[in-house]
Amino acid sequence: MAGGFFAESGADLELKDIHKRFPGFTAIEDLSLTIPAGSFFALLGPSGCGKTTTLRLVAGLEEPTSGQVLIGGKDVTSTKPFQRPVNTVFQSYALFPHMTVLENVAFGLKRRKITDPIGKAHEALRLVELDHLATRKPQQLSGGQQQRVALARAVVNRPALLLLDEPLGALDLKLRRQMQLELKTIQNEVGLTFVHVTHDQEEAMTMADTVAVMNKGRIEQLGSPEDLYELPKTAFVANFLGQSNLFTGEVASSTSTSISVEVGGRKVVVPKARAQVHEGTVTIGVRPEKLTLLAAEPTAESGTNIIGPGRVVDVSFSGVSTQYVVEVPGVGAVVVFAQNMSFGPVVQLGAQAWATWTVDHGFGLSDHPEALTTDADA
Amino acid sequence: MAITAFSGSAVAVEAAPRRRSRIALVLLLPGILYLVLFFVVPLVSLIITSLESQTAPGSGVYQYGFNVQNYSDSIVQYLPQILRSFLYAILATVFALLFSYPLAYFIGVKARRWPLLQSFMLILVIAPFFISFLLRTLAWKTILADEGPVVGTLKALSLLGPQGHITGEPIAVVFGLTYNFIPFMCLPLYTTLERLDVRYLEASTDLYASGWSTFRRVTIPLSLPGIVSGTLLTFIPAAGDYVNASQEFLGGSSSAMIGNVIQSNFLVQSNYPAAAALSIVLMAIILIIVSVYVRRSGTDDLL
Structure with a gap:
């Protein structure tokens, strides 16, 4: 278990020969991928291309049919999600409706018995400029605010890998541009490895250092946004x-x-x-x-x-x-x-x-x- | 940063226009009439009865008098049965919850992928309603009877002494109550669990909560409305139940509940004031317990 400490920095993510078959179709076919520590990596593809499944495999929410997932060089393929030094910002945010914003953000810290979870949660909320809403329930926040709480809830744990599952999908264009910049700033500040799943090519290109374009369960091409475009x-x-x-x-x-x-x-x-x-x-x-x-x-x-x-x-x-x-x-x-x-x-x-x-x-x-x-x- | 522009902008919800609508009154009328006729009138009559006193000792004829002593007398006389009723009801509620929660969770969450299995299991939960619960309880009496298979087996295994019984003992009454109210517990649990968004559970495991921790901190709180309504639907009727505990069914003299006492006072001893007073006491205690319970569990909006 990753418990008790913060990741000093981001960790490498390595996927080796991953196959994922669901009854009736193959979601991922022979995927091998290395994401260096500290980078901002985007998985770009149309819906149904297997990018979200890839993310869920890394988080441990799905098990690969075959292949290995390595985080920081350690094989985590058979470990449970709560044992992985990984946090996800879900597309639906999945903020616990029965808890306040603060309790949501402190949840992961408390489970890992990290000292001063409340103080650290406040700190994370200040990072996303929502500390003044700490006592509200998630339903009382706007979509953009909920998104930032979801981000704070993940970032506060200092995971070696932060997974973002189209977190900006529900936001309007203006807020989205703003959140893109902010995500990038936060990534620079905390130095974690970000893996961002999106179907928005502009979002992937503006934010990521490396973009992998996925189609039909395979990676078509991987490289810097400039290389991919040019x-x-x-x-x-x-x-x-x-x-x-x-x-x-x-x-x-x-x-x-x-x-x-x-x-x-x-x-x-x-x-x-x-x-x-x-x-x-x-x-x-x-x-x-x-x-x-x-x-x-x-x-x-x-x-x-x-x-x-x-x-x-x-x-x-x-x-x-x-x-x-x-x-x-x-x-x-x-x-x-x-x-x-x-x-x-x-x-x-x-x-x-x-x-x-x-x-x-x-x-x-x-x-x-x-x-x-x-x-x-x- | 421009972010602050988005913060704290509470949307003012316009109050729904208040209109005195006659339609609402017309729609409510049948319900109101029903309640007045079958709840308010009997309740008032019950209260009046509970305050009657005998014209002469032993006459068996009662007339109105503000006889509050009926209450203290009957409470003192039947305190064991009152306490027992609530003990049995609590036990039955707890057992029904322990049995129903996993079942409802399976039907509502795990079986989502197989809608046919889901409907089949739901039918199994509801199926007992197709037969009168008196008959079902009688059937249990036969099964648990001294000559029956259960007692025989337990005796053979020396788990029960040679003189042991099940029927007539508290265990049979609690068992009968639990069995009879399981569907009432299971269905509300199912309806909340069926709507449980498993993405919250995924988020919880993603945030380092183990299976048990997720269950305790996310699943249970999110299914609390179902737990509260299920326990209420079980506890309230179980506390006043007189069928399971009656001697014709699963009970015995040592396991009589307040329902049996009220029944015998009304129908056998013709002591109407005592029966009425006990009924009011039962109602009052349930009301207090339920309101404290609902307040504590934070689901006031259920009432």
């Missing part, structure tokens, strides 16, 4: 994390550093270092904000890819940028985000347009989009 390796990641324009075509030629893919009658060049597959049929992509929209056909230059001509079928203004959808024959819809540097659209609806981008911004995927859809608004 160099997605699968179609799922390319579309789930932000938007992508994906093109599928044959590799026509290749040099030592790049491959050239036939797309809509034009050659599109992708650096080999940024492509997972170098021959045969490949799917390549580029982020919409990397594209430049032109009303006149640009002259071909090395180092630049050109797609077009196409017809602008949709222009939508969103403040910071304008989104253009260009229907290119033989290629499909190409989405372009253009910064609003000047008044009015760069290209009118219905006009002919070309899109260009720097070769270094392209990426090549290891698989192909399902049913070749490139809709990406996740």
